[in-house]
Amino acid sequence: MDSSSNKVFALALCSMPWAIFNRPSVQLASLQSYLQQKTAYRVDSFHPYLGIAALIGTDVYPEIALSGWAGEALFSALLYPEKKKDTAKLFHSSISASTRKRINFNTLVDEIEQQCQCWLNAARLEQYDCIGFSICFNQLLPSLYMAKLVKKRHPNLPILFGGSSCSGEVGESLLKEYKQIDYIIDGEGEERLLTLCRFLDNKTATLVDGIICRRPTTHAKQPLEPLEINDLPFPDYSDYFKETQQAFPLHTFIPLLPVEFSRGCWWNKCTFCNLNVQWHNYRYKSSDRMIHEIMALSQKYESLHFTFTDNALPPREADQFFAEIAKKAVDFDFFAEIRGTSKVDRLKNYRSGGLTTIQVGIEALSTSLLKKMAKGNSTMDNIAMMKLCTEQGIKMEGNLILDFPTTSMAEINETIDNLAYVQPFAPLEAATFFLGYGSPIYKNLQDYSIRSIVPHAKTKMLFPKKCHNSMTMLISSYRGDKSIQQQRWKPVRKLIAAWLLFHKNRENKSRPALSYRDGQQFLIIRQEQAGKATLHHRLRGLSRKIYLAALIPTKLSSIQDLFPQVSINALEQFIDEMCSKRLMFQESGRILSLAVQQH
Ligand code: SF4
Numbered sequence: 001m002d003s004s005s006n007k008v009f010a011l012a013l014c015s016m017p018w019a020i021f022n023r024p025s026v027q028l029a030s031l032q033s034y035l036q037q038k039t040a041y042r043v044d045s046f047h048p049y050l051g052i053a054a055l056i057g058t059d060v061y062p063e064i065a066l067s068g069w070a071g072e073a074l075f076s077a078l079l080y081p082e083k084k085k086d087t088a089k090l091f092h093s094s095i096s097a098s099t100r101k102r103i104n105f106n107t108l109v110d111e112i113e114q115q116c117q118c119w120l121n122a123a124r125l126e127q128y129d130c131i132g133f134s135i136c137f138n139q140l141l142p143s144l145y146m147a148k149l150v151k152k153r154h155p156n157l158p159i160l161f162g163g164s165s166c167s168g169e170v171g172e173s174l175l176k177e178y179k180q181i182d183y184i185i186d187g188e189g190e191e192r193l194l195t196l197c198r199f200l201d202n203k204t205a206t207l208v209d210g211i212i213c214r215r216p217t218t219h220a221k222q223p224l225e226p227l228e229i230n231d232l233p234f235p236d237y238s239d240y241f242k243e244t245q246q247a248f249p250l251h252t253f254i255p256l257l258p259v260e261f262s263r264g265c266w267w268n269k270c271t272f273c274n275l276n277v278q279w280h281n282y283r284y285k286s287s288d289r290m291i292h293e294i295m296a297l298s299q300k301y302e303s304l305h306f307t308f309t310d311n312a313l314p315p316r317e318a319d320q321f322f323a324e325i326a327k328k329a330v331d332f333d334f335f336a337e338i339r340g341t342s343k344v345d346r347l348k349n350y351r352s353g354g355l356t357t358i359q360v361g362i363e364a365l366s367t368s369l370l371k372k373m374a375k376g377n378s379t380m381d382n383i384a385m386m387k388l389c390t391e392q393g394i395k396m397e398g399n400l401i402l403d404f405p406t407t408s409m410a411e412i413n414e415t416i417d418n419l420a421y422v423q424p425f426a427p428l429e430a431a432t433f434f435l436g437y438g439s440p441i442y443k444n445l446q447d448y449s450i451r452s453i454v455p456h457a458k459t460k461m462l463f464p465k466k467c468h469n470s471m472t473m474l475i476s477s478y479r480g481d482k483s484i485q486q487q488r489w490k491p492v493r494k495l496i497a498a499w500l501l502f503h504k505n506r507e508n509k510s511r512p513a514l515s516y517r518d519g520q521q522f523l524i525i526r527q528e529q530a531g532k533a534t535l536h537h538r539l540r541g542l543s544r545k546i547y548l549a550a551l552i553p554t555k556l557s558s559i560q561d562l563f564p565q566v567s568i569n570a571l572e573q574f575i576d577e578m579c580s581k582r583l584m585f586q587e588s589g590r591i592l593s594l595a596v597q598q599h
Contacts (some may be wrong), residue, residue, distance in 0.1 A: 009201040010042040011035065011193075012123065012131040016142035018071035022060050026309050027134040032188040037233045041197060044128075045239040047145065050117045050247035055115050056108065058251070060341060063099055065138065069458050070481030071092035075141035076462040077109045078116075079148065084109075086461040092594040116146060118453035125154050126346065130200050132185075132193065135163040140474075141462065145179055148326040151180040158182045158200055162189050167277040173213055177471055184212040187278060190232070190262070191224055211344035215234060226281040229263060230289045234296055241301060256305040256335075257297050261290055261318065265311040267339055269374045270361070271448075272401065274436030274474070275311045289318035293588040298330070308336040312361070315339075319346060322353025337361070339376050340385045341400075344552055351392045360385055362398035362428055365418035366411040367587065369404060376442070379418055381596075383551050386425035390512050392594040399431035402492060403485040404477070405441070411490050419495045421585045421594060423530065424514035427499040430492075433485075436474040442476075450480040502530040514583070515598035516547075523547060523581060525595045533585055537583065542566060550584065550593045559591065 013032060015025035028045040035043045053061040062071045073091040077084045088105045095103070125131060131150060149161050153322040162185030166174060171184040185192045187210040198204045207217050208224045218288070237257065244255065246528055260286035265276050285293075294306060313336045325332060332354035340360045350358075363369055364370045389396035400415075403440070422428075435441065435454060455468040456477045484490045506513065506528065508536050513528040523544040525537040539547050542563065549562055556575070560568060576583035585592045 008042050009130075009197060010044070010128045011197055012044055012046060012125060012128040013148070014046045014050065014133050014143075015053045016133065016135075016139050016140065016146055017049040017075075018061075018065035018138040019049045020065055020256075021049055021058060021134070022253055023256045023307065024237045026235055026241030026260060027136070029194055029237050029240070030232065030260070031132070031134075031189055032239070033233040033236040035197065036193060036236065038194055039197070041201075045236075046119075046123060047240050047243050048116070050240075050243050052112060053113050054247040054375050055111055056103075058253075060099055060103065060263060063095060067094040069462075071138050072320050072462055074105075074109055074112055075145045077105075078113055078463055079145045080389040081142055081462060083462070090458060090461040103571075120146075120149055120153060121322060125150060125157060130158045130160065130197060132160045132162060135161055137165070139163070140165050140491055144180070145500050147178070147180040160193075160196065162186075162193070164275075164278045164317075165474055168438060170474050174214055174472040174585070175214065177432045177467060182214060186210045187227060187280065188210060188224075190227060190402060193287050199482045226283060229260070229283050230285050233395060235259070236292050236557045237297070237301055243270045254303055255301070256307050257301060258302050258309045259290070259293060259297065260309050261285055261321070261336075262312075262314045266314060267312060267376065269370065269376065269440070270363075271374045271440040272363075272404070272433065272436060274439040274442070277438035284314035284317055286352070287317045287324065290317070290321050292326055292327070294332070295328075295330075298332070298368075303427065304332050306332065306334050308334065310337060311338050312337055315346070321351060322350045322355060327393060333357075335359075340375070344388060347392050347394065350396055355394060357397065357432055357576060358389065359396040359397045360389070360562065362386070363401045364404070364415065365422065366414040369407060369411045370414070372404070372406060378587060380553050380585065380590050380592060381415075382584050383418070383422055383425075384592055385590070386422055387594060390425050396426045398426075398428045400428040400492070400496060401431050401433050403433045403449060403482065404487040405433065405481055405485060407485055407488060409488065412492065413568065415492055416495065418585075420498065421491070421582055423499060423502065423582070424528070424594065427503050428496065430496045432475060435478050437472060437474050437476065445478070445480075448480065450478045453477075454479055456505060464495040500528065510598045512598060514595045516595040517598050518544075518548070526598070527581075527583070527595075537581065544573060546571070546594075547578070547584070549592045553590045556586075556591055558588050575597065 002384060005225065006425040013028045015028050019025055025047060032043045032045050035041055070091050073087040077087045091105050092100055132149060135143050143161065150157060150159060159181055160183035161181050163176060166184050166188055170184045175181050175184050183196060192208060192210050199207055205218060207336045209219060209221045210224060262420050264279035264282035266282055268276055268282065319514065333356045334354050334355045336355060337359040340362055361377060362382045363373055365379050365382060365451055370377060435453060452477045455473065456475050459475060460468060492550060515521050516525045523539040527536060546563060548560060558572060575584060576585055579586055583594055585594060
């Protein structure tokens, strides 16, 4: 780098596989627009995952990207050829049988290697003064591999890593272990990246907290203030769109645009969660700002599909946002993650504002287990949420965490019982518990009967042994009651598989599996059953009225007040009967009718 010349400082930003191919990187786009607003630096974003998606096909790429391990396995084979046997095994166990038949692991590894070299030739990195890799879910090994290639070809080009997978001790250990990395940015990226660029451009000799470097460097004493995110410029996705045309000249698709409503999580208590290690202060944008951003991005990139990258939407601002969006004559559709405590009116409002798919933090169907997870909700809330999504036509994605440490047999049995009530609703994914770096459990091991932290079986397959001892991994395993839990949760695992199969085999998926039609004096409930004939139940008179009085979770005492002519014994008997037929659910004095109205 020649600071005496008039050359403008140039920064390359890079997002590696296995980012979702039909989605630009919000991290790169936000950093790029921030630096462009604050400086005259040249900033270019690169998305090598587009080339890889074009290479392996847009049908196979998403499966590898979403598998969690298959993509990392392919790059581990490149970074650590001696681990190829293990990584091939991990790859094969992480993809479907049909993809396994179509793909030869060794050939694919070779093709990816060639594609990475092609990208490196085309990127002409000699023009740049620094390259930054943004590393989130599934991007660590691909970034380490590409950084190694870059370092070999451009030994003087500073390389920095940042993003959620480089937080805290994880980032520090990456810097120690991998010589190709020169700097780590830990925490919010914008100001730190700006400072680092100014430092590399010889405009300052002082760095700020959260920039970790190899050589001793002066850091400012004052910690960096979190940014006011309402003032941030809109993300700049132009480079992604240019690259999309190059990677897919014949095959056009409409990208899904990621947007941030908030940073961090307003709840931030779930004991297993480490999604917020990167963020130290929860902040959210105003609904007005969010609407302007959506409208501007939609017009600029001619897209109507948006995905909120928030860990959990900010509830009040989101209420205003969707209410305003609903008034606009634009057919947007949105994906968002929300907490499982939403009420009917809120979900209705979100749906009319274009929210078509949500990920809900269900996690458990046992209230005492939910308490151990500090979810702040109950099984009743979760079941009501699942019903509400079915009713509102919102596609719901959610997980059930299995093998959670300290789960009692009573909690397992409660989960098994409750699984019978949620059969009609969209199945949850089985998500095996892992120990997440920085999560409340990680910080309080003894409360969860955890004696020690050990490497996760799958990271053992990806990294050589020396790394297990020297590095802090984002995902770990533990010594404690793990094998007991694996045994205990087996029946739940089987029931989830059967639940998935039931929904996969349903003939008419647009019709709810448990629905009712109202005849004013009577009610007909239609109940599909796995492997058995569909049942029809007829409720007349007061039975119909009681059923309809509990379409949302309702206190038994409120039902009693509504129907004083019914004795408490008769009422309880009716509810017990409805519950035994899985037409109603009851918990702690609240009841919920499970059927949704068929229109
Ligand atoms: S799991 Fe979701 S709601 Fe819970 S703390 Fe993490 S981000 Fe927040």
